[in-house]
Amino acid sequence: MASTIDTPIAGRHVSTRPAGGLGLNRYQNVFTAFVVAAGGYLLGHYIGNVIGSGYVSVQGGGQNDVAIVLALTFGALGWLLGIGALNYPLAKLVGASPEYPPTEGGWMRYFRFSLDHKVVGMQYVIATLLFLFTGGLLAMAIRTELLNPTIHVLGPGTYIAVVGEHGTIMMMMASSLVIGPLGNWLVPLMIGSRRMAFPRVEAFSLWLFTAGYMVILTALPMGGFPTGWTGYAPLQTQAGGGMDSYLVGFAIIGTGMVLAGFNLAATIVTCRAPGMTWGRLPIFVWSVLATAALLVFATPTLICAGLFGILDRTAQTAFYVNEHGGSSFLWENLFWFFGHPEVYIMALPGFGMVGEMLPVFTGKQLFGYKVGAAGMIGVALLSFFVWQHHLFQSGINPDMRPLFMLTTELISIPTGFIFLVGLGTLWKARMRMEPPMLFCLALYFNFLIGGITGVFLSDVPVNVTVHGSFFVLAHFHYTIMGGLVFAFFGGLYYWLPKMTGKTLNRKLSLAHFWVMFIFFNLTFFPLLIVGLLGQPRRVFEYAQRLQPLNDFASVSAYILGASFLIFIANFVWSIWIDPKPAPTNPWGSRGLEWQVPTPVPAYNFEHIPVIVSDPYLYGVPDAPPVADFGGASSPAYAAALAGDTAGDGAARSE
């Protein structure tokens, strides 16, 4: 056993394995993926036209949903085939020896199917940023239309399409925003593993994510979908071809989410290094574990609901059509049964990241580590019992209302733990006001508003006033954007020096933060008031008296949008145009990921580290180092094995 755990790693990685299978991976990249995807799209369309063109509904409306659904599905499959994500299972299927994608290849490896969790993490960074900026541009279009209550720039159809596209893209993006880039990049490093439990599943979920991005974009040329991101049926069943992009896209993204969740949970449970006990697990890893549980248990509901919707639109089933025996409530319940855990999928990782950064920048131990971890698990559990608070006015059984009011309000108790952890850590601290720290503080400021307005929404009588209004919209922007997106950018400023080996420009980082923070609040606080004053969501016409507030929010939103240009400029300038190498541990962190060289070697750790102390012993005199990297020769290693603290998984990690 000792020999397996301490195998010298240099040069051991997958690249030295013989190229089995057909050896195709080295020729495959995004360009071949595009070509095969286009072929798949055309093939699917052709098959759909052969099957479905005789339908009465197709003849009447001139719209063949079978062709659209098959085209999108085959296109996505073609994308996976073209990038090489299916080479391994296909080779297994025919009994050929498995194939190992090349790891070398400079910048080109970021455009290929790669099994290195750090490459996948960077690919996720680029993909999620692309998602985020696409959604952001659509938000600018929405605010432009709302500049005037009755004069229209976009027109009602385009406006609804833009609103739906913005919401869906942002929700898809946000459910992977932290889990994808930072979860994949950081978790193995933080728990002392050389890789994820299932590297192929990890890469597969990334390429599904990119396929979902393209599928959801195809809605626009087809006229978009009129339902917003919630996709309520039976409007969903009535809608044009863009609706198929929504359903297929969400099913693809959802599949990727389930796979990513399984993989992260398996990694955290089985791949921890010796000595990485549950009590020493970094708080970010706890948040990822709680999120992984939500991904695995909640998302399948969405995939099934989407499948029902696809069947209603193509095979003329009637899951959601009342007149034929279905129920419009079915979609609402299925969607929100996924949709509310989804909200916490988009909140918990942010909490985890902030918990990770605060001790570093306050120079203190994390306050209430156990309470913080418990809070995340509590939020994850409770999130499955709150979904009907989206349906308070929908006409469901009123008896359920007090119960769902209670569960929803109860969730603010574990959420309060997160605040306790943050505020407790600030007590008598020595705060270093670095960009990541500012983003952490901003999260607490924003999420407080988001959380308190959430309590208002959970109260049924108040909900009668604010349900479905801009108040709701501002509330969840305060939690998702004010929480998760702020935490994400804080995390990028914190970890990018390790991920890229380059130092980010401090002045530009600070400029990005202040513009984003100020104008985020100036955009969404007025929108809270607008909602309270009676403006429903997703409308292109609103009351004349609300124009000043709407215009104020629009102008602020433009500047908020521009703040991301500062980030792009900073990113490109610091990483590529004028790169300055980053020190190994610029922030003085005790995190395991900061103890390895920059750039991080493909195998992460030369010897599997042995964790010897708690992760947050900042400011403790004579605190032991976080881990022993000496391998089998070190005494800590033998002690860890004898104590059998955690690492059975690590022992198996080749």
Add this chain to the structure above:
Amino acid sequence: MKRGARIGIFAMLLGIATALVIMTSMAFLRSEPITVDYTTAQPKGQPVHLTLQTVSAIGFGDNPNWVSYLAESPQGKWVHSTLWDLPAHTTIDVTLYQYDSGGPLRNQERGVVQGVKPTLNGKLFSLIDSYKGNGVGHTFSIPRLGINVPLAGVNGNAKNFCNAAPCPLSDAHNTIKFSFTTPGPGQYRWQCFVPCGLGYLYGNGGPMSTLGYMGGFLKVVA
């Protein structure tokens, strides 16, 4: 690579991205139907003549089998558009040629005339019983002005039933005439309230849900 070269490459890529975004946005805005201008057709204060027709199938474009409204431009050309610039506080004399067939209404309330005094082939009417005759094909309604005019359908089996726009007066049609006065400047939704989007659930998808077919705006300008 030198720093200047990198800046140049980045600026070029940024330019391409910006151009792509602008082009996509423009393509979207252009996908909206054009606006027909009636403001300059008459001297100020004179009644404006608005001539419209409804057809069972537009016959051209991306969705040839969708029902649609068409408007006659001041130059006498039939235009596939539902967006019209109209002068404020002016009488609009509407002449509507209904070429489409009809049937019973989903909601009979839409069979009641509101806000105007229309004539059907020269005869005043205030209510259409959509269970009788050829029923109601479409409505012309401006909710914010309280206007609703049901349009009696023609016989769908007539020999000279019009199947593609624009329909000539020699084809089977009903003529509906009425007048209303435009309010102050603003954009006012008008639409048909008969679920005539065949092949879509509840008949309200497709042409009912796409600007330029069964609904649009009166863009009233000062």
Add this chain to the structure above:
Amino acid sequence: MSTPRRSNDLRTMVTIWLILSAVLDPVYFWVIGPHMPPGTMTDSAAGQQFDINVLVVTALPVVLAVWVYMAYAVINWRASKIPADTPVFVADPKRATRIQVAWILVTAVTVMWAFGFGVYELVVPAGAGGGEGPNPVWTPTSKNILPIQVIGQQWLWTYRYPTFGGFETTQLMIPNNTEIAFHVTSLDVIHDFWAYQLGVKADANPQEDNVAFTHTAQVGRFTVRCDELCGIWHGAMYDYGHIVPKATFYKWATSTEAKLASQTKLLPPFAWIYTPDANGADGGYYPNNVVPYNKTELYSSQHVRITQYGAKNS
């Protein structure tokens, strides 16, 4: 490394927080509160306004506590202000546990207060103006209820008055000082009837009778908006209703009933829900309830009865 039991920092924070809360809470409740939406046009609107105000008064000290703490921390506990050789504060584990327990207790008590108050405000004013579905459990005690059916359809509201022969119109008139039961349903997709100033909101679902109660208290105009995305014209699906004196209402209702008699004959018999033809343009909507409309037995609960509403009742 010493952990002083009574710290000046805490005392300063608590003092600032107490002063701010003691000033801002009353100022909000008595100065801003009475002007908060959705106003006091009906009892449900007034109830929601009171509920919002109570929640704000509860939430304000919580928000202020966090803000005062963070502001104090950011101002005083930054690296530039603290000499580098100052020992790092290490929390006493026992004290930390006590703080955590206290925190949990305080949040739990606040949450249970919000919950209890919310339930009271939901149950007592008969569902607080929200849609209660076809079998409402919180019903008004008044014996005289005026039922109005709200029919959502793409992209228009129409209203039927069953106690006036079931005529259907796009005008929404309701009498003052009256218990109203809105029966909200849809002929196609899901809409949401939001009478903003009335404090009434109920989804319009196809084949579902969603009932919401309110009691009118002031005459005036109110806005009706669709609050559930229903397609392209969702944003334009709004109109205005009026609360008028009872006599005015009675006059309007009886004259409209007479005026629309020929149209009412063409409508399907009044029913709580209807079945539209799902497949397209042709066909009307059909009544779809097992029990025919009955003026006296409206809800499953026995104590609520409906009587023909008229000016004489007032």
